[in-house]
Amino acid sequence: MKGTDKGQLARRLLSDSAWSIAGLALMNMTAQFAVYPVWNRVLGNEAYGRILYLIAGMNILAISMGVACNYARMKASAEGKTENRPYSSVLLAASCSMIPWCLLVALFAGQGGPDPAETALLIPLGAAVMWRFYADVEYRLSLNYKGFFAYYLAVSAGYGAGVGLFLWLKLWPLALLPGELLGIALVYWRGTVLKRIPAENPPADKAAVRMIMTLFTTEVIGNLILNGDRLLLNWLVNVTAVTVYYQASLAGKITALVTTPLNSVLIGYLSRVKGGLTKQMMNRVTAAAVIVLPVASALCMAASHLLIRIFYPLNYDLVSPYFLMASVAHVACFVSSVAATVLLRFCKTGYQLYINLVYAGLFIVLCIPGTLLWRVEGLCAGMMTAGLLKLVFVLWLGYKNIK
Secondary structure, three states, X not given: OOHHHHHHHHHHHHXXXXXXXXXXXXXXXXXXXXXXXXXXXXXXXXXXXXXXXXHHHHHXXXXXXXXXXXXXXXXXXXXXXXXXXXXHHHHHHHHHHHHHHHHHHHHXXXXXXXXXXXXXXXXXXHHHHHHHHHHOHHHHHOOOHHHHHHHHHHHHHHHHHHHHHHHHHOOHHHHOHHHHHXXXXXXXXXXXXXXXXXXXXXXXXXXXXXXXXXXXXXXXXXXXXXXXXXXXXXXXXXXXXXXXXXXXXXHHHOOHHHHHHXXXXXXXXXXXXXXXXXXXXXXXXXXXXXXXXXXHHHXXXXXXXXXXXXXXXXXXXXXXXXXXXXXXXXXXXXXXXXXXXXXXXXXXXXXXXXXXXXXXXXXXXHHHHHHHHHHHHHHXXXXXXXXXXXXXXXXXXXXXXXX
């Protein structure tokens, strides 16, 4: 590839990443700084902790299946044109499974068991989240990241309208549901991935479903760990502890604003790169990890002090002791996720499962005893250690698979 071509590719990658990050940042900032603080102020720490637990439980299935179908279609697109049928069929079945899943999550929420109105709205919210995570593949397939930004702008606008619905009816899922539905409607109206348009020589449905289920298993393990903090604290401590840890790790969780769009741009461009994984690629990935980890952790620490003083001032003294460990834990997961995306393109799909199985083992061994012994502080220490060891394992796998 000529130098000018590389320069053009680098500029386009930077531009697409900016549009992608801006879109997801807008959506997540609307949720984190417009919706969530309103819930906390109106309902209090205990009810807010319950909401965080319910969202975590719902997301384990919803996000896992949405992302699995999204990534499976992107990976299949590297081999040729894809058709929507296997992906929509799996999503329809998974949407039906949200009924028993959300009932089970609500059953273990504590505070007197499931609330009928809350649970009735949690089910369609979970299904909508699942389809929304899949639907942005419309823009990733075509590398249309300005359209990607417009998609998440629509979701953000829906969240804004949803806050008004919540304040009126006091049913928290209504703050998010309009945004999820608006994004899906936009893709259905203007796009093709949610419609049954046959492709020439599409891959076999069974092969597509096998890939989806492999990625789904991987994503479930990852999301169990990602949301495991809330589950553990709710079950082993109390719902107020869920609120404390969530707010302490808020700035660290903002790295997710960069993770998903950066990974989506990377997988889109890496799908067009020929050849195998090289030592030069892994050296660059490792160097980036060594630089980004301390810098991003320091930035998250500084942001934590600022954000909690502004949006949750009454809880600042309660949550500030946990800023450092929570920030490092989430930044380490962000860096390892980006590195694992490189492996997804060049290595066997099953490696993603190995990574998350190792991380799950670390989570169980470190975080459960830590939470039982030292409550929130023990969970923070366990999450930080597990995140750092996961990063080391991902980099080791990359070097092991150099061609």
